[in-house]
Amino acid sequence: MKDKLAFYFVIYIIIPAIALNFASKVYAPLSDSSFSLFTMIYLLALFVISIIDLYVKQKSLSVFFSSITTAAYLQILFSDVSLQNMGISIDVNMQNLLYLVYILLGLKIGVAVYYDVKQKSLFSTTINGKQWMRETG
């Protein structure tokens, strides 16, 4: 359990913090914008969800929360992106792309729910099978 916690901490906090620090040095506007703040909040949320995931049997719960968090994060930061590069200002509207991403996130939740339900039915089948075997000798 401790190993997993340490692993998630490195994956969600340490490595992104280093990457963001590096990215801010390469592309200065990142350091001034709310991008870094929102990204760190998002990653912190993912870290918390991954800890919850360790203690909860239904995996779909953590997938659902992480997907909602991801959708919120993408909507806030990537629906309308404004970039400045070498005197050129670029405005990007990725709303249509985000709709596709939300479908994929929904699919992800669906897959997780499907496996949870399947897992539950397998578990109950196993329990019932063991009970039947005990009863029949």
Place this chain on the structure above:
Amino acid sequence: MNSKLTLINLIIATLIFTVIYSMVSVDVGVHVLTRAGSLELNNGTVYFSVPVEVHNGGLYEMNDVFVHVQAAHGDVVLFSDNRSISKLPALKSASFVFHGNISLIRSYQLLGDDFVFNGSTVQVLIEISGNYEDMATFKINYTKHIKFPPLLYSFIIFPEKAKFGKEGMEISYFVNTIENLNKVNLHVEVYDNFGTIAVGNETAVIGREAFIHLHLERNVNFMLFRNDVLNFHAQLNIMGVIISRDLVYTWHAPLDFPKEILYFNGTPYLRISVKSNMDNQTVALKIRNILSNDTLSFTKVLKIKEGLTVNIPLMNSNTTIVATISDKNVGLSYTLVWAGVSE
């Protein structure tokens, strides 16, 4: 299950990353050709070209690429044009050349003296819009400031250097324009409260001080002794663009008018005071006795200096005296006549 969720995560991350990468990788190369060989002036119109190259350095095909070029000075739009292409494949470039022309007269009307004398910083705005497979739309703005040279660097009239002659008047001027201008017409009119004094029209000499010759409309010999308020109205015609200069110059007569003949020990003499500040100029006097038909002229060359008073003895005569006083430098001469001069 984990492998499938990871796969979906990877697809999402890849989509987001590749689209953003594609946006950042759009390279807009703009080269606005200006003076060096491309700013062409012909029949009062400035011709220029703006080549725009759009490079799609991204991973997706760009659709409905629309390029809008606008040249403006502040809120005044001088030129505006659009081009569009339906598709620009990944890692390919598209070139557009916008050929523009701006009428000098129209520009002068729009921009006024700012354009003519100071040049203008024309802002060329290039706007490129399009989309990536309808997934993401983008708009790229690129602004380039181009310093247009002034049409006219200098247009100066020097009324203080006016010269008068028998035929007319000469006014010194200095005109300096951008090098492409060849035919610039200069028109100058000088007038005072009593009407036009002189008018002239010539092709202006560019880049150095020169004189324009004006035809005298009336006798101006009085200006040797009398002050006058002269109005200079100068007009430059640069291929239909009229640039005017109006100056008011107070002409200070170089000499004080000799009101009477004075006598000293029975000898008549003229007393002339030099009142202008035209130092180091010379005044020649020629005095002739008409009745005695004395052809011997009395000529005295004076080095004039402000405040100087000169007594010029006249011939000891009781006849009419004609004194012609001329200022060689200014070019004016004035004839004074006294009748019945006696001791």
